[in-house]
Structures are given as structure tokens and as C-alpha cells.
Amino acid sequence: MSLLAVSGLTKRYRRGGGTVAAVDGVAFAIEPGETLALAGPSGSGKSTIARLVLRLTEPDAGTIQFEGADFRSLGGSALRARRARLQMVFQDPLAAFNPRATVARVLDDPLRIHGIASRTERPRRIAALLERVGLGADLAPRAIHEISGGQRQRVAIARAIATKPSLIVLDEAVSALDVSVRGRILDLLLDLQATERIAYLFISHDLGVVRAVAHRLVILDAGRVAESGDARAVIGNPQSAIGRALVAAAPRLNRTTAP
Amino acid sequence: MTALLSIRDLTVSYRGDGREVPALRGVSLEIEAGERLAIIGESGSGKSTLALAIAGLLARGARIGGAIEWAMPNLQMPHSFAPPSVLPDISPTRGEISSSVAGTSFSTSMIGESGNEKAISPLVGEMSGRTEGGAVERRPLHLGSAVPRLGRDIGFVFQDPSSSLDPVMPVGKQIAEVALTHLGLSWPQAYAHAKTLLERVRLPDPDASMRAYPHQLSGGQKQRVAIAAAIAAGPKLLIADEATSALDTIVQAEIVSLIRRLVAEDGMTLLFISHDIALAAELAERIAVFRYGELLELGTTAQIVNAPRHAYTRALLDAHLGLDAGPLRQAGAPA
Numbered sequence: 001m002s003l004l005a006v007s008g009l010t011k012r013y014r015r016g017g018g019t020v021a022a023v024d025g026v027a028f029a030i031e032p033g034e035t036l037a038l039a040g041p042s043g044s045g046k047s048t049i050a051r052l053v054l055r056l057t058e059p060d061a062g063t064i065q066f067e068g069a070d071f072r073s074l075g076g077s078a079l080r081a082r083r084a085r086l087q088m089v090f091q092d093p094l095a096a097f098n099p100r101a102t103v104a105r106v107l108d109d110p111l112r113i114h115g116i117a118s119r120t121e122r123p124r125r126i127a128a129l130l131e132r133v134g135l136g137a138d139l140a141p142r143a144i145h146e147i148s149g150g151q152r153q154r155v156a157i158a159r160a161i162a163t164k165p166s167l168i169v170l171d172e173a174v175s176a177l178d179v180s181v182r183g184r185i186l187d188l189l190l191d192l193q194a195t196e197r198i199a200y201l202f203i204s205h206d207l208g209v210v211r212a213v214a215h216r217l218v219i220l221d222a223g224r225v226a227e228s229g230d231a232r233a234v235i236g237n238p239q240s241a242i243g244r245a246l247v248a249a250a251p252r253l254n255r256t257t258a259p
Numbered sequence: 260m261t262a263l264l265s266i267r268d269l270t271v272s273y274r275g276d277g278r279e280v281p282a283l284r285g286v287s288l289e290i291e292a293g294e295r296l297a298i299i300g301e302s303g304s305g306k307s308t309l310a311l312a313i314a315g316l317l318a319r320g321a322r323i324g325g326a327i328e329w330a331m332p333n334l335q336m337p338h339s340f341a342p343p344s345v346l347p348d349i350s351p352t353r354g355e356i357s358s359s360v361a362g363t364s365f366s367t368s369m370i371g372e373s374g375n376e377k378a379i380s381p382l383v384g385e386m387s388g389r390t391e392g393g394a395v396e397r398r399p400l401h402l403g404s405a406v407p408r409l410g411r412d413i414g415f416v417f418q419d420p421s422s423s424l425d426p427v428m429p430v431g432k433q434i435a436e437v438a439l440t441h442l443g444l445s446w447p448q449a450y451a452h453a454k455t456l457l458e459r460v461r462l463p464d465p466d467a468s469m470r471a472y473p474h475q476l477s478g479g480q481k482q483r484v485a486i487a488a489a490i491a492a493g494p495k496l497l498i499a500d501e502a503t504s505a506l507d508t509i510v511q512a513e514i515v516s517l518i519r520r521l522v523a524e525d526g527m528t529l530l531f532i533s534h535d536i537a538l539a540a541e542l543a544e545r546i547a548v549f550r551y552g553e554l555l556e557l558g559t560t561a562q563i564v565n566a567p568r569h570a571y572t573r574a575l576l577d578a579h580l581g582l583d584a585g586p587l588r589q590a591g592a593p594a
Contacts, residue, residue, distance in 0.1 A: 042478065042507040149302070178301035178534065179578035205507045208580035235582060249512035250582050251537035256565045 001068060002029035003199050004053070004167055009062035011048055022048045023059070024223040032166065033197040037210040037231060039246065040220035046203045049220075050171045053201065054088055055079075067166060084114045084163035091172035093152040097144045103130070103155050104140040110162040129158040133188060150181035154188065161192060171203045186213055207250050211235050219243045262289040262330055263496060263528050264313070269325035271308050271317065279322065282308040284552040286325075290496075295522060295529040297543035297560075299536050299575070305552035306532050310500045313530065314409050331407055331495050407496070411441035414489030414527075418501040420481035424473040430484045431457070431469030434491050441492035456487040459524075460517060479510035483517065490521055497522060500532040515542055537579050540564050548572045 007027040012019040023045040030036045038046040051057040053064060055071065064071040067085060074082055090096045097106050107126045111117045117125045127137035133154040144152060153173065160168050170189070174182045190213065192198055204210050210217055210231060217231040219242060226240035238244045271283040283305040290296055300306040311317045313327060407413050417423045425433055434453035438444055444452060450469075457465040460483040473481055482502060489497060499518060503511040519542060522529045533539045539546055540560050547557040548569065555569045567573050 041509050179536075180301060180574060182580075183578050206580070207508070208582055211582060212580045245509050247582060249508040251512075251535060251541055252581055252583060253537045253540055253564055253576065253579055254583075255576065 002065070003032045003034075003067065004201070005029040005063075005065040006049075006053065007063050009049065009052055009064070010060050011045075011052055011057065012060050021223050023052065026062075026220070026223070026225055028218050028225070028228065030167065030199050030201060033193060033199055034216070035193065035200040035202050035214045037202045037204060037214035037217045038220060039204055039207060039210055039217060040226070040242065041205070041246070043222070044220040044242075045223040046205075046220055047171055048223075050088070050169050050201065050203055054086065054169055055083075080114070084110075084116075085166045086169070087160035087163060087165040087167070088169040088171065089153070089156045089160050089173040091175050093149075093156040094145065096156065097152075099143070099145040101144055102140065103142050103144065103147065106144060106155055107140075107159055107162060110159055114163050116163060125162075129162055130155075132161065132192075133158040134184075150177055150185065153177060153181075153185055157185075157188065157192070161196065161198070164196075165198060167199045167201065169201045169203070172205070173202075174209060175204065175206065182209075189213070207235055207246055219246065261292050263292040264330065265289045265326075265328045266309075266313075267326045267328070269309070269312060269327065270323070271305070271312055272322045273318070274320050274322075282321075282552050283312070286549075286552075286554045288547060288554060288557055290528060290530065291545075292330075292495075293526060293528055294545060295519075295531065295543045297531045297533060297539035297546045298549060299533060299539050299546055300549035301534060301575075303551065304549040306534075306549050307500055308552075309549070310415075310498050310530065310532050313496075314413050314415050314498055315406070316409065316415070329407055331412055408441070410437055410494075411492045412494050412496065414486075414492075414494040414497045416482070416485050416489045416497070416499045416502040418504050420478070420485040421473060423485050424481060424488075426473055429470050429472060430476070431471075434484065434488045437488050437491035453487070453491065456491055457484070459521065460484070460487045462487075477510075478506055479514065482506065482510075482514055486514075486517065486521070490525065490527070493525065495528060496530065497527045498530045498532070501534065502531075503538070504534065511538070518542070536564075536575050537581055548575070 006029075009023055009026040010021060011023040012021045026045070026049060028036060038049060040046050048057065052059045052062075055064075059072070066082065069082065071082065104123070104126055107129055108122055111122050111125055112119075123140075126140055130137050130139055135151060135154050135158070139147065139151065139155075144155070147155070156173075174185050177185060186209070189200065193200065202210065202214055214231040216229065217234045218228040219226045219234065219238070219240060221240070221242035226242045227234060227238065234243060235247060238247050266289070267287050269283055269286045270281070272279045272281045274280070286305070286309065298306045298309060308317070312323065317323065409415060424430065431450065431453045434456055435446070435449040438452045439446060439449040442449070442452070454465050454469055457468050462468045462480060462483050468476075468480075468484075473484070476484065486502075497518070502518070503514045506514060515538065518529065518531075521527070529543075531539060531543055536546070540563070543560055545557065546560050546563040548555045548563065548571065550571050555571055556563070556567065558568075563572060564576065567576060
């Protein structure tokens with residue numbers, strides 16, 4: 001059974017007297033430990049799908065099966081318990097966190113809310129989480145706004161893995177990072193996947209990044225699935241018009257010497 | 260090739276938390292007339308500071324040393340600013356500007372009378388003269404020499420068109436005001452010129468677009484409007500500072516192709532500021548690589564991409580994840 005299976009996923013918004021389907025009958029599945037990428041141009045619905053899967057937005061139609069349960073019908077404590085298994089990292093951690101909170105506070109919240117560690121045990125767990133994402137425990141008392149963008153994204157990942165999730169939604173999670181930082185964050189994500197068997201729903205407009213990390217790829221256009229398949233196969237030989245346009249638009253270095 | 264401008268030993272620092280934070284350290288380079296030059300770097304490399312310094316847009320309190328010498332044909336004479344050891348510091352006595360040790364400051368920015376200062380406005384540095392509309396030329400306090408004016412001689416395209424366009428003014432009017440301010444046209448002429456520009460940047464339905472407000476346009480369309488405003492007065496130099504970074508890949512490619520076409524058609528010099536070395540390589544003839552406020556190397560695109568001299572440039576090239584790059588891991592079944 002798939003870890004996550006969505007089908008018929010639909011979300012409409014009112015616009016100018018009519019309705020526009022931001023997401024229109026989308027279906028896909030993610031297996032445990034797998035990276036599925038969603039790619040597409042602005043307005044193709046990829047971030048809306050992230051919000052629907054996370055139940056930050058309620059869909060108008062469709063089913064979401066997560067770890068064998070009907071995720072849409074869950075409520076109260078059952079939803080809270082399941083949410084621990086489904087985490088998220090967004091593009092801009094500064095917008096996702098209270099900027100004045102300390103790193104320790106950001107990591108303490110999930111441990112406390114999900115009852116993962118007792119008050120006395122939490123500082124040790126926070127130090128271990130920081131170490132796991134390649135940060136020193138001395139970062140714990142620092143404010144979120146004081147640390148670098150790369151460090152913040154590592155804290156966001158530490159927060160996401162604090163509740164031992166089976167799936168993390170990564171919405172343009174490396175898009176705002178410098179390329180040198182981006183490579184190290186991608187390495188961390190791959191390492192976590194290999195050791196913890198975490199699956200990723202990896203949302204990106206950048207096919208180069210997708211090709212480097214994703215197993216499978218769904219290309220979206222105007223809220224619908226344009227094509228899907230093995231990531232490298234789709235990028236190597238796109239069949240849809242939007243797939244071809246995305247591939248054609250990706251900047252190429254054309255290096256004549258081997259890196 | 261002749262140099263459009265020569266930058267010599269340019270140093271810029273900002274004041275933050277009570278200390279001087281250097282943003283550019285002794286940068287020297289020449290921008291050739293008619294070339295497409297890319298400035299590449301990561302956060303904190305100083306690439307945007309360089310763009311702002313050239314455009315005369317540095318924040319008040321920025322401390323500047325070194326010289327930028329212009330060789331634009333329509334200027335009366337080239338200008339330079341120089342450290343106070345050479346020239347007396349005649350910066351205006353603003354409270355926040357201390358008498359300078361490191362150099363002179365872009366301490367004032369006179370704002371044009373046209374009312375579109377929120378848009379691509381005639382913000383001018385303290386060294387600018389003003390000549391538009393037959394107005395009496397106001398001589399700058401500094402050096403008394405003519406320098407290029409932002410809007411007329413230099414077009415500037417920022418990353419976020421939403422913040423460079425006036426949200427409550429139709430875009431046609433915003434572009435027309437640039438033409439009105441700098442070209443000495445009548446309003447009907449300027450308005451007609453704006454429509455021609457919207458056609459040139461390939462906005463769909465230019466008539467309707469003239470009356471559109473920025474919020475009614477997509478991100479890519481807004482950037483087309485910002486580009487139209489930037490080139491409205493026929494500048495010699497077009498500076499694009501991360502102008503495509505907020506756009507998706509497809510729109511980015513369209514905007515890059517638009518910039519390439521406009522620069523060729525109008526014979527402009529292009530300064531393309533980007534964090535993306537592959538994008539820069541597709542557009543530019545030469546690439547300058549910056550890190551921590553220093554110019555590490557400058558060369559033709561082929562030389563930078565295929566034979567970089569600096570290890571950092573190689574690291575940037577290796578970090579690029581193109582469709583031709585190797586995978587970070589073997590594709591295959593999930594772990």
C-alpha cells in the first residue's frame with residue numbers, strides 16, 4: 001500500500017464571478033522512502049496541492065489516503081497524532097517561524113505538542129536534532145532571525161524530523177538558498193531519507209534540482225497532471241507541451257570540460 | 260571596444276550595529292560599450308551593491324571610495340568621485356553623515372518632479388545635473404561634472420516588479436512619465452511612446468495593458484512593464500539586478516530572451532546581475548565572479564565556464580544542477 005495516495009483532488013477558487021480550478025482532479029501516490037517531485041510553472045497548482053495534502057486548505061473534492069487512513073475524515077486527537085507523521089518545510093523559514101523565537105523554542109514545540117519528550121529530556125533531544133542536521137548545540141539559544149538562511153533551513157528540517165515523520169512535504173525548500181548551501185541541504189535530505197526512510201513530496205520549479213533528487217516526477221499544468229513517470233526519463237524525453245517547455249527553459253552551462 | 264565606464268578601486272561599506280560592514284573591497288573593472296557583462300555571486304558577494312553604486316542608488320550612509328568614470332557620448336564630461344585625500348570632502352552636511360574617513364558618500368538623492376518616484380524614477384545621485392524639460396540645470400554639489408542619470412542614461416530593472424511599480428497608477432502612465440521626464444516629449448507623445456514600448460516588450464493587448472494596474476498583471480507581465488519603463492528614455496546602460504529570479508523557469512527564459520533582443524535592437528550595454536551562473540552564461544559575453552565583496556575573476560563566458568582560474572568559480576560551476584549534471588545519487592528504487 002502506498003504511503004500517500006491522492007485521487008480526484010480538486011480545489012476551486014472564486015475569481016471574477018466564476019470559479020477557477022487551482023487543482024483539478026489530480027491523482028498520484030508516494031511509496032515509503034520515495035521522493036516524488038511536483039513540477040510546473042507558476043499557477044500550475046503545485047503549492048496548492050502541498051497545502052491540500054497537509055490539510056492547511058480543505059479540498060472541494062478528492063480523497064487523501066495517508067498511512068492507510070482516510071486523512072480527510074480525521075479530526076481532533078487522531079488528526080494531531082497523524083500530523084506528527086506528515087511534516088513540512090517551506091521556502092522561507094523566516095516566514096514560517098516566529099523570527100524572535102530561539103532555535104531551541106522552535107524545536108521544543110513539536111517535542112512538547114506531540115508528547116515526544118518530557119520537559120527534562122527535551123534539551124538533550126534538541127541538541128541531538130541539531131547535531132543530526134549538521135548544526136552545533138550552541139545554536140540553540142540563538143534567535144531565528146540571527147542565523148543564516150542555510151542554518152534556518154537546517155533548523156526547519158530538524159523541526160520536521162523531530163516527530164519522526166514518514167513523509168515530509170518540501171515546498172521550494174531549497175529554492176532561495178545559495179547554490180553552495182543548496183547542495184549541502186540536498187545532501188542532508190538524501191542522508192535523512194537513506195537512514196530514516198522518509199518519503200518526500202518535493203515541490204520545485206527547477207527541473208535540474210528535481211532530476212538530482214527525485215525518483216518520480218509529476219508535471220502539472222493549470223491544475224492538472226500533464227505527465228508523470230520516472231524523473232530522469234520524463235526530463236530526458238518529455239511528452240507533454242508543458243514538459244517540453246520546462247525542459248527547454250532550463251539554463252544550461254554547456255561545459256566542454258568535465259567538472 | 261571602448262569602455263563605457265571604468266570602475267577603479269571601488270570600496271563601499273554600510274554601517275550596521277555601530278560598525279562598518281564592507282560590501283565591496285577595492286573592485287576594479289571596465290564595462291565595454293555595447294557588451295553584455297554578467298556579475299555573478301552568492302549572498303553577500305556585493306553584486307547588488309555594485310549595481311546600485313553604478314546607478315547612484317546606494318543608501319544614505321553608504322561609504323564609498325574609489326572612482327567610477329563614465330565615457331558616455333552624451334555627457335559633457337566624465338565624472339569621478341575620489342577619496343578625500345585627493346579632493347576636498349564637499350558632501351552636504353547631513354546629520355547622519357559623519358565627516359568621512361573612507362571616502363565620500365552618496366548622501367543625497369534628489370527626487371524628480373514627475374511624481375513617479377516610486378516607479379523607475381529619476382532618482383539621481385548627488386553628482387547629477389538636471390536638464391529635463393528645459394528646466395534650469397541644477398548643478399550638483401559634488402565636483403560639478405555631468406554624470407549619467409538613472410532613467411535617462413541608465414535603465415534599472417529590479418528583482419521584484421511589484422515593489423518597483425506604483426500599485427495605484429496604470430502601467431501605461433508609469434512608462435509615459437519616464438519618457439515625459441527624460442525625452443522632453445508632450446504628454447500625448449509620451450503616452451504614445453509608452454504604448455510602442457509595451458508592444459516592444461510583447462505585452463498582450465497593449466491598448467488594454469496601458470490602462471492595467473500592476474496587480475492585474477502576472478509576475479512576468481509586470482517585469483515586462485518594468486523593462487519597458489527602464490528602456491523608455493533610451494538608456495545606454497541597462498542594469499538587470501536578479502531581474503528574473505522571482506519568476507518561474509519558463510517566464511525567466513522569456514524575459515532573458517526579451518532582454519537579449521532589446522539590448523541588441525537598441526545597442527545598449529547590459530549589466531546582468533545574477534546568482535545563477537548558467538543563466539548568466541546563456542546571456543552574457545563576459546562574466547565577473549564576485550565573493551565577499553571582491554572581484555575574483557573576470558573573463559569571457561567560454562573561459563569562465565570551461566577554464567575557470569579560481570577554485571570558487573569551479574565550485575559554483577560544480578554546484579549547478581543542470582539537466583546535464585550528474586545525479587546526487589543513483590536513480591532507482593527507493594531505499
